[in-house]
Amino acid sequence: MKIPELTVRPCLPADCERLAELLVVQNKIYGRRESVQGVTERLKRPGFDPEKDLFVTESDGSIVGYAWSTIEETISRIHLHGWISPDYRRKGAGRKLLNLVSGRAKERGMASIHTGVYQENRLARDILPKLGFSYLKRYIEMELEVRTLSPDKLDMAVRTCRQLDGSEEASLAELQNRAFHNHWGYNLYTYDTFHFDINLNNRSYRDIIVSTEGSRITGYCWTEVSEYYGPTGTTKRGTINMLGVDPELQNRGIGRTVLTAGLAYLKGRGVNHVSLSVDAVNRNAWRLYRSSGFTECGSILWYGKTVRQETGTR
Known part of the structure; x- marks a missing residue:
């Protein structure tokens, strides 16, 4: 044809x-x-x-x-x-x-254009260098089946966490920016973009699980539920979009607690399969996910191209 x-x-x-x-x-x-x-x-x-x-x-x-x-x-x-x-x-x-x-x-x-492709996408990996892109870094894809987790651990985490309140969106946006401002590929949120992203038609601020000390948010797990086609119809799958802890409160087990509470929340929504992505050089996060039951299932490879800005002539 x-x-x-x-x-x-x-x-x-x-x-x-x-x-x-x-x-x-x-x-x-x-x-x-x-x-x-x-x-x-x-x-x-x-x-x-x-x-x-x-x-x-x-x-x-x-x-x-x-x-x-x-x-x-x-x-x-x-x-x-x-x-x-x-x-x-x-x-x-x-x-x-x-x-x-x-x-x-x-x-x-x-200054640059970046794009991510799945490792198995040989066509994109072959074409991108020909278009001037260079390999930058790898993100590891991980997955977990919630039914393999201890119900007691899920229940314990749920008792210490809760869903985000709509009035806390600005506070969480500020916390996320502080937690990730120096991470590769993170673009600082404005309140408007944060509010938009967490309230899309398939999302809600209530999908974000938080831990608190008094009125202070100490950590959060941003979850999402999507529908996928399966052999017998559609099925629900969960994603951990972001997991963050107040930088002043690191190494206190907050990340593990709020992650577990997020998985419990997804289980309550009828989800069994949960996935996430983690920067391959972020070994602390990788160890947390690995010890929580996640296993590696693939990679996303990031490529970048420098943009040559036009310079004026005198």
Whole structure:
């Protein structure tokens, strides 16, 4: 079958629903259930402009690929996420999309473009160096089955933790920034972006489990529940998005307690399979997860490309 000519261009308002439909298809390929509503909601994230930060590949009136560039100003990078439908790969669209993203990075004064790919994605790993990307670092994927954990330990952790209250969002955003400001790839949250991210249609601030001393939040476990396709229908899976402890209160067992309470919360929501990602060089976090029952199941490899800013002439 001859593939119609591909057009690569910035996203237009009329593209948003068709793009959302493409992401629904993409997620289904990888087993995850996504909705058009869920995708279009993410297009409204504070600071994100779909007409400037999102680029699409079009063929014969259909959106068949995209490059989603998130501006992360505090670390001067663009976090790039993209995908092209299998039938339209190796046609030059990837390079053209990257050129548009690079132009956006220069426009915003960003120093680099970073993207993460699964280790088993040989196609991406082969193509990225040809597009000027270099390998940066590895994140370890880990998983756990909650049913293997001691009910007594889960119950004990639950008694010492609770769900976040909506009035505490600003305090938690400040704590997270203090806990992760010097971690690789962490872009500082504003209150608006934090509020948006924890209250998406499939999320709630109540999914964040916290430990406290009086009114002070000492640690937290940010959980999420997603639906995946299985052989007999959909099933729920849990994710630990973030686990943090007040930097002034390290080495007191708070991280282990709030992690266990988060797993108990996910169990209560009907989840058995839970996954997370951890920086391979963060051995303290890796040891915590390993000793809590998580096992390694894969890797995400991060690649980066330096953006050459234009210099003026006199």
